[in-house]
Amino acid sequence: MEILILASLIYFAFVLVRGTRGFAVVTGFLGLLITLTLLTKLLQLTVLSALLNELFPFLAVAVVILFQPELRRILGELGNLRTPNAIREQRENIEVIIQTVDRLAPVRIGALIAIEQTNHLVDCVESGVPVDCEATPEMFETIFFPNNAIHDGGVLVKDGRIIKAACIFPLTQRQDLHKSLGTRHRAALGLSEETDAVIVVISEETGAISYAYKGDLKRGVSLDELRSFLTLVFVRTQQPRGIWRWMRQLQPGRNGLTAVGPPK
Numbered sequence: 001m002e003i004l005i006l007a008s009l010i011y012f013a014f015v016l017v018r019g020t021r022g023f024a025v026v027t028g029f030l031g032l033l034i035t036l037t038l039l040t041k042l043l044q045l046t047v048l049s050a051l052l053n054e055l056f057p058f059l060a061v062a063v064v065i066l067f068q069p070e071l072r073r074i075l076g077e078l079g080n081l082r083t084p085n086a087i088r089e090q091r092e093n094i095e096v097i098i099q100t101v102d103r104l105a106p107v108r109i110g111a112l113i114a115i116e117q118t119n120h121l122v123d124c125v126e127s128g129v130p131v132d133c134e135a136t137p138e139m140f141e142t143i144f145f146p147n148n149a150i151h152d153g154g155v156l157v158k159d160g161r162i163i164k165a166a167c168i169f170p171l172t173q174r175q176d177l178h179k180s181l182g183t184r185h186r187a188a189l190g191l192s193e194e195t196d197a198v199i200v201v202i203s204e205e206t207g208a209i210s211y212a213y214k215g216d217l218k219r220g221v222s223l224d225e226l227r228s229f230l231t232l233v234f235v236r237t238q239q240p241r242g243i244w245r246w247m248r249q250l251q252p253g254r255n256g257l258t259a260v261g262p263p264k
Helices: 002-017 023-043 046-066 068-078 084-104 137-144 183-194 223-234 243-250
Strands: 111-115 126-134 154-158 161-168 198-202 209-213 216-221
Touching: 023 046, 084 111, 084 137, 084 198, 084 223, 111 137, 111 183, 126 137, 137 154, 137 161, 154 183, 183 198, 183 209, 183 216, 198 223, 209 223, 216 223
Parallel strands: 111 154
Antiparallel strands: 111 198, 126 161, 154 161, 198 209, 209 216
């Protein structure tokens, strides 16, 4: 029973951290720790063995520091089961985003919309103009209309309300991105790497629709694909479910996202 419990905990911990920014750090640290442990046992290095024994109690603190965003997201999702009324409101909010994209994409009006979940986006963006109004397609059109004073930058959306406009999102530092990827898409990807927000992007050059989530970017999607993804994130994942299904939803790569590539 103890072996089964420990194996399950190790497996679920691996599933949760796989694909996150701290995964490479943990993998390298564990590899170094295992190597040093083997060397101390084989070569009878007593001083190094004593130092390693003193180091183990600090591993829990290191895990909390490295995976603070992931732990906060997990705890937030555990306590974020929605009521039927809240789920209906989420569906209405999704339709507002879909209608907005349906209006802006055909006329190639660029847009960058970040939808907040458990992480406070105000702490992760720079500047921005406070708006605090109901999110409607007409309001989004007004904000992103070319030559408007606040059309450049991103918009923060929380609980069906536009909180800020003309926000500067952190750009991703990834080096494996396609050269055609513009500033809007890099900003969307950068914000998704630091928060659990869903960022919807409309290309000003092509009118193509994209979305970023948990460090991944899906480009050239249709309105139906965007609606399905938003429903998956904001409606289906908020309903009560078994522990195994919940763990699978948290696993990176389970959200229908693909690697960043050239637009369709």
